[in-house]
Amino acid sequence: MRVLLVAPPGAGKGTQGALIATHFGVRHVATGDLLRDHVARQTPLGLAVKERLDRGELVPDDVVLDMVRDAFQEAKEQGGGYVLDGMPRNMPQARALYQVGLSLDMTADVALHLKADDDELIRRLLARAALEHRSDDSEQVIRRRLALYHEVTHPIVDWYSSRGILVSVDAMRPVAEVARQVLTALEALNSLVDLVPESARRSIDLTGLGAAFGDS
Numbered sequence: 211m212r213v214l215l216v217a218p219p220g221a222g223k224g225t226q227g228a229l230i231a232t233h234f235g236v237r238h239v240a241t242g243d244l245l246r247d248h249v250a251r252q253t254p255l256g257l258a259v260k261e262r263l264d265r266g267e268l269v270p271d272d273v274v275l276d277m278v279r280d281a282f283q284e285a286k287e288q289g290g291g292y293v294l295d296g297m298p299r300n301m302p303q304a305r306a307l308y309q310v311g312l313s314l315d316m317t318a319d320v321a322l323h324l325k326a327d328d329d330e331l332i333r334r335l336l337a338r339a340a341l342e343h344r345s346d347d348s349e350q351v352i353r354r355r356l357a358l359y360h361e362v363t364h365p366i367v368d369w370y371s372s373r374g375i376l377v378s379v380d381a382m383r384p385v386a387e388v389a390r391q392v393l394t395a396l397e398a399l400n401s402l403v404d405l406v407p408e409s410a411r412r413s414i415d416l417t418g419l420g421a422a423f424g425d426s
């Protein structure tokens with residue numbers, strides 16, 4: 211199973227990405243985690259990108275593309291599955307990633323879109339800020355990250371929809387309920403991806419299915 215996560219800050223990319231990766235036994239590649247690891251180790255790359263992370267700005271496309279290409283090569287050696295969390299963030303990254311996927315015969319089966327309201331996302335990230343100390347979890351930087359998501363990242367959802375690989379899920383509900391809906395959808399698709407060519411696939415919108423997945 212090869213899954214991309216496209217979602218705003220706080221929607222649950224890291225949370226759901228880890229669950230999906232464990233469930234399918236595939237690699238979880240989280241660009242934010244990889245970048246924060248470089249910052250923590252004070253590598254040349256980490257020192258170069260730290261200020262951008264702190265300000266909630268995107269790091270240059272080439273930097274993340276190189277990291278993800280390396281991670282995909284490792285994932286290929288481990289069977290070819292992955293959950294990519296944090297990339298693409300803009301249309302050039304989406305196109306470049308598609309080319310990397312084509313070159314390794316590892317294009318995504320599913321682009322998973324986690325939908326949630328800004329007020330809820332801000333609430334979650336401020337709650338996290340009280341417990342952890344991520345340098346970009348101040349209210350001002352959270353609002354900048356969200357604005358950037360709406361401006362440059364969200365538009366790529368339509369591109370995945372037109373490719374027929376988009377699955378949209380309501381991420382406003384508790385973690386376990388979101389996970390149940392996500393894993394149910396991915397399990398169903400997993401049995402089809404090798405049978406149905408990409409050109410014949412259709413996007414799936416599950417955001418109205420709350421009652422079937424635990425809403426009262």
Ligand code: AP5
Binds near residue numbers: 223266268303355
């Ligand atoms: P990144 O690490 O990707 O951060 P982000 O997109 O801002 O997302 P978060 O990690 O804050 O949230 P999430 O959606 O993963 O949610 P999570 O599961 O953690 O990127 C950080 C920075 O790196 C970027 O700003 C940029 O500078 C750089 N970067 C990364 N990729 C890049 C790229 N491709 N190009 C350029 N720059 C890049 O959950 C958040 C909180 O909510 C947690 O406390 C969690 O417990 C809680 N939670 C999760 N789900 C639920 C739920 N359903 N109900 C209640 N609480 C929940």
